[in-house]
Amino acid sequence: MSVTSRYREAWEGFWREAPEEQGAVFWDAEPALTTGPHLALFEPYLTEPGLPMVDLGCGNGTQTRFLADRFPHVVGADLSAAAVEHARRADPAGQATYRVLDFAAKNETETLHAELGDANVYLRGVLHQAEPDDRQRMVDSVAALLGEHGRAFLVELSEAAKPVLLGLAQRPAGPPPKLAPVFRHGIAPGEVADESVPRHVRAAGLTVLASGELPLTTTEFGADGTRIKLPSKWLVAGRAG
Numbered sequence: 203m204s205v206t207s208r209y210r211e212a213w214e215g216f217w218r219e220a221p222e223e224q225g226a227v228f229w230d231a232e233p234a235l236t237t238g239p240h241l242a243l244f245e246p247y248l249t250e251p252g253l254p255m256v257d258l259g260c261g262n263g264t265q266t267r268f269l270a271d272r273f274p275h276v277v278g279a280d281l282s283a284a285a286v287e288h289a290r291r292a293d294p295a296g297q298a299t300y301r302v303l304d305f306a307a308k309n310e311t312e313t314l315h316a317e318l319g320d321a322n323v324y325l326r327g328v329l330h331q332a333e334p335d336d337r338q339r340m341v342d343s344v345a346a347l348l349g350e351h352g353r354a355f356l357v358e359l360s361e362a363a364k365p366v367l368l369g370l371a372q373r374p375a376g377p378p379p380k381l382a383p384v385f386r387h388g389i390a391p392g393e394v395a396d397e398s399v400p401r402h403v404r405a406a407g408l409t410v411l412a413s414g415e416l417p418l419t420t421t422e423f424g425a426d427g428t429r430i431k432l433p434s435k436w437l438v439a440g441r442a443g
Contacts, residue, residue, distance in 0.1 A: 208388070209333055210281060210304075216387040217261075217284035222291070224264050225421045228380040229327060233268035235419040236326070240436065241272065244324070244355040247411050247438045253352055254321040256314070258305055258344070259328035263289025263298065269324065270297035277318070279303035306336040311343035320349030325356045327418060327434070329402075330394040337394075338402050344439075345406035353411070353440040356403070359418060361396050362433040370422075370430070378422040378430070396435060403439045413437040 220227055245251070252274060257266040260278030262285060270276040276298040278289050289300045305311050315321070323344050329337050344354050359367075371377045377385060400410050417431035424430055 209336075212388045213280075213282040214284050216383060216389060217282045217288060219383060219387075220262070220284075220288065222288065224262070224292070226380065227262065228378075228384055228420050228422060229418075230262065230264050231419045231421050233265055237265040237268050237324070239416060240324070240326070240355055240357060241269075243412070243414070243416075243436060244353070244438060247353050247440070248322060249353065249440075250320075250351050251322070254318045256318070256321045256323045256347055257298075258303075258323055258325045258347075260289055260300065261285050263292050263300065265324070265326065266298045266300070267293055273322075275318075277301065277314075277321075279305065279314070281305075305343040306332070306339045308339070308343065308346070311346050315347050315349065318347075320351040321347045322352045323347050323354040325354065327358060329356070329399065330359045331389055337398070338405060341399075341402040341406045341408075345408050348408070348440060350441055353438060354408070355436065355438055356399060357416070357418065357434050357436040358394055358399050360415070360433045360435045361394075363418075366430075366432055380420075380422050399435070400437060403437065407441075408439040409442040411438045411440055 254275040255269050255273040257278045260266045260280045263278050266278035278298050278300045280286050281304050283302050286300045286302050303310055348354055370381055403410055415435050418434040420430045422430045
């Protein structure tokens, strides 16, 4: 099975309209505030850091390029062809490679694993935006990419993020400018129960090796001038043993 056409079209529409410049999208914060802190948590659990690194849901590739500065072979993968084109344009030197991938579709993920072998995976804020029925298939795909030797870092908005987002969406002046297109294209963030991500991970045959909480930094600022950060939970997963 693959994602619904409505979901795919929503992302295509969003990325076709998204500005080119880094930081113009709500979640496209600079890597020093996002992937950098995540790597500090992730790297101690990489038993084979030389494996390919796959940035699932790479969007315009800001975080992918950061990963490509630190790992020898990085692949950015996204459902949206428009997003992948953004990423390629922003990476004229070809630091990373990019491909369109529906990772709710088992055959597409298996094809990528056949090409790369076992890989490490970075997945930031993707599951909560997916259809609930797709989430287990997506985590199953992460497990397929890891194989026996890879490790995955997953970070998702926690339940505590929902009231924050609702408050932003319901402001008298409307949602912040960078959040408005997300809602306009029907990509309103969904609620993921805090226990559901580790449950999906275990159901995929993986072991949770570490977990914790860390705010997910956005590119928007509140009325008081402080940067908007959303509560999130992270975990590292891999095969036991």
